[in-house]
Amino acid sequence: MKHPIDGLEAFIQIAELGSFNKAAEKLHVTQTGLTRRIQRLESHVGLKLLDRTTRTVALTGIGREFLPEAKRIVDDVDRSFDRLKTISRFSTGDIAIASVPSLMYGRLPLILKTYAARHPHNRVEILDRTSTLVIDAVRRRNAAFGLHVQSTNQPDLYNEVLVRDPFVAYCRSDHPLAGRSSIAWAELAGFDLITIGGSGSNRLLIEVQLARAGIDVRTKFVVEYFSSAIGLASEGLGVAILVASIVENLRPDLAQIPLVDPVVDRPVSVIRRRGETLTPAAQALYNLIARELGPIGPRLTA
Amino acid sequence: MKHPIDGLEAFIQIAELGSFNKAAEKLHVTQTGLTRRIQRLESHVGLKLLDRTTRTVALTGIGREFLPEAKRIVDDVDRSFDRLKTISRFSTGDIAIASVPSLMYGRLPLILKTYAARHPHNRVEILDRTSTLVIDAVRRRNAAFGLHVQSTNQPDLYNEVLVRDPFVAYCRSDHPLAGRSSIAWAELAGFDLITIGGSGSNRLLIEVQLARAGIDVRTKFVVEYFSSAIGLASEGLGVAILVASIVENLRPDLAQIPLVDPVVDRPVSVIRRRGETLTPAAQALYNLIARELGPIGPRLTA
DNA sequence: GGTGTTTCATGACAAAAGCGCATCGATATA
DNA sequence: TATATCGATGCGCTTTTGTCATGAAACACC
Known part of the structure; x- marks a missing residue:
């Protein structure tokens, strides 16, 4: 040359x-x-x-x-x-990405471990944000791309749904439902439920989908952080409704039961600025995430 | 381009x-x-x-x-x-040249004035040296080129004789010789003479040339700086033997008489490193000096 | 919602630049 | 004096670079 x-x-x-x-x-x-x-x-x-x-x-x-x-x-x-x-x-270079906390708790750490091994010198900054603020961070270029759990459609952003994350019931092994291999939403009627509220939550998502199916579920505890829900459920205070990606990382002796009829889930998406080329460092992570974020949750034994 | x-x-x-x-x-x-x-x-x-x-x-x-x-x-x-x-x-740029003091007293200032007018931003450093040290400064690259009054022949240096500088007698207007239009060296026998000695002087030059002509001249005062010789002569203490380039700058009411039979002179040379291109700033001054350093001394009316 | 305009990309071609070979002329070395 | 070495030069070839004509996509304007 x-x-x-x-x-x-x-x-x-x-x-x-x-x-x-x-x-x-x-x-x-x-x-x-x-x-x-x-x-x-x-x-x-x-x-x-x-x-x-x-x-x-x-x-x-x-x-x-x-x-x-x-x-x-x-x-x-x-x-x-x-x-x-x-x-x-x-693909060297430092990057910043934005993510909702639940993904950072569930699936991302392993992927980031792989990334860190492949690119030992690349510093990765993670902006922990709610879905809305993830999108914001991406738009403002504070993050190369973002991971969130809505499917938005914005003209300047490109959104790709990678996988769907189903809701599961989470309870202690001594709970009556603990042995079940699946639970219909309607069956939850008699139990104390723990759900996540707040603006960045999935409660609305759940309620919309259940209402569409004509199911009415009442919640006993509403918390803001999923960690609080886990805490309550682990103490046997009820059944927590959580996404599978969070629960699958918990101790295996704790029951994680798919919720069915219907299967309610939320989309896990990457979002980036439309038409903008990522830096190679960011693109590498993007590719890794898109490839590694496989199906989530226990397979339903049909 | x-x-x-x-x-x-x-x-x-x-x-x-x-x-x-x-x-x-x-x-x-x-x-x-x-x-x-x-x-x-x-x-x-x-x-x-x-x-x-x-x-x-x-x-x-x-x-x-x-x-x-x-x-x-x-x-x-x-x-x-x-x-x-x-x-x-x-032709911008700072330069350094070396020169013997007599030229700096006589002819160079006017030339440097022209140069300064043409190149107002070029700083010119002048190294006042004896002939030998001028050559040395040039060789060591402390000066772009040098002006001196020997004709040397060194393999690494290029020497060009620009003009010859004849010796003249210098005395006060009330001196017996003051009215003469020329003086033969032999005629100096009866007068008190003032010459310049020291290592960087012209005394040897003069003596060699006169000895070759079979003329013996005895000196009364031997000084080191030409300014001292001028001082002595101006007080009427004798006839100073000086080069014309120095004397022509003095007050015109003081007598400057060409010395003849023979005309003894010294070469005024520029010296530079052989084969080395000067900076444009230095070359400009070099050209100016080579062009402006015209014939020196009163014309002999043959 | 066509239609025209604007903007960057592309293919083909022409101009120019850059390079290498062979050779020259000068100079140091033996 | 012969030889070897060094940089410069004439010539031709290859590669590079730019231009022209044109294409495709996006926007603007009726």
């Missing part, structure tokens, strides 16, 4: 090696080529930079003064281009 | 103007040319720098990050090349 400012390169090498031939060998061109480059450079600036007889090469006064400057420039250019090439070749 | 790193130039302009067409107009190329340059640049580094649809141009993440760097580089390169071009076009 040709050097972007090969004239300066030639000048530097010739000046340092004191010989066109030696420099030619080092730069893998012929001596003729270097003669031409120096002639071009000199006529471009209008100054002799090298005093050359048929036997010797020496810097002129101007040449001597210019040499360090030329070196600095060439170094600078080389460094910049090399950095870009490295970014390209190894 | 083509820009040395036109790819970056194109990138910067397109990024800042947000349009290939606008940048094309500004850079006086076609839009197609810019498209090609960007394509080259991107494939060179292996990264997309600009997200472009058929309607809009926007920086990619990498592009945004790289833009300031690109600007810095281009600025840097431009500044360097422009500086060299300015040096070339206007």
Whole structure:
């Protein structure tokens, strides 16, 4: 690949090696080529930079003064281009992404572990946000892309649903429902339920879908953080309604029972600015997430 | 003239103007040319720098990050090349020359005045040295070239005799010799003479030339600086033997009489490193000196 | 909602730049 | 004096680079 400012390169090498031939060998061109480059450079600036007889090469006064400057420039250019090439070749670079907390608790850490192993020098900043603020962070370019649990449709953003995350019932092993392999929503009627409320929650999502199915479920505890729901359920205070991606990471002795009739789930989406190319570092993570975020939750044994 | 790193130039302009067409107009190329340059640049580094649809141009993440760097580089390169071009076009730059004091007293100031008027920004450093040390300063590159009063022949230096500087007798108007239009050396026998001794002096030069002519002249006062000789002569203490270039600058009411039979003179030379190109600033002064240092001393009315 | 306009990309071609080979002329070396 | 070495040069070829004509997509305007 040709050097972007090969004239300066030639000048530097010739000046340092004191010989066109030696420099030619080092730069893998012929001596003729270097003669031409120096002639071009000199006529471009209008100054002799090298005093050359048929036997010797020496810097002129101007040449001597210019040499360090030329070196600095060439170094600078080389460094910049090399950095870009490295970014390209190894997908290096720091990135920021946004995510809803539940994904960061459930599926993302493993994926990020893989990413960290493949790109040990890339710093990853994670912005923990609610779905709405994830979208906001992406739009404001605070995050290269975002993971959230709505399916929005915004003109400037591109949203891709990666997988659906079904709701499951979560309760202690001594709970009456603990042994079940699946539970119909209608069956929850008699039990104390623990759900997540608040603006960034899934409660609305659940209620809409259940209402559509004509099912009415009443909640005993409403919390804001899913960790609170887990806490309550783990103490045997009721059945928590959680997405599978969270629960599958918990201790296996705790019951996680698919909720059916209907299966209610939420979309897990990546969102990014439409038409904008990600940095290779971000694209690599994007690809990894898109590939690794497989189906979530216990398979229903039909 | 083509820009040395036109790819970056194109990138910067397109990024800042947000349009290939606008940048094309500004850079006086076609839009197609810019498209090609960007394509080259991107494939060179292996990264997309600009997200472009058929309607809009926007920086990619990498592009945004790289833009300031690109600007810095281009600025840097431009500044360097422009500086060299300015040096070339206007012979700018600081210089140092070496000279024997007598020339600096006599002929050089006027020449330097002309030079200073033509090159107001060029600082000129003058190294006041004896002839031998002038040569030394030139050889050590402390001076771009030197003015001295020997004719040496050194393999690494190039010496050019510009003019010859004849010795004249200098005395007060009330001195018996004051009215003469010329004096033969032999006629000095009966008078008190003032000459300059010391290592950097012309005494040896004079004595050799006179001895060759079979003339013996005895000196009464031997001083080291020509200013001392002038001082003594101005007080009427004798006849000072000085070179014409010094004396011609003194008050015209003081007698300056050519010394003849024989005419003894010393060569005024410029000396420079052989085969080395001077900086334009130095070359300009060199040319000026070579041209302006005309014949010295009162014309002998034959 | 066509229609025209604007914008960047592309294919083909032409111009120019860059490079290498062979060779020259000069100079140091033996 | 002969030889080897060094940078410069004439010439031709290859590669690069830019332009022209044109295409495709997106927007603007009736």
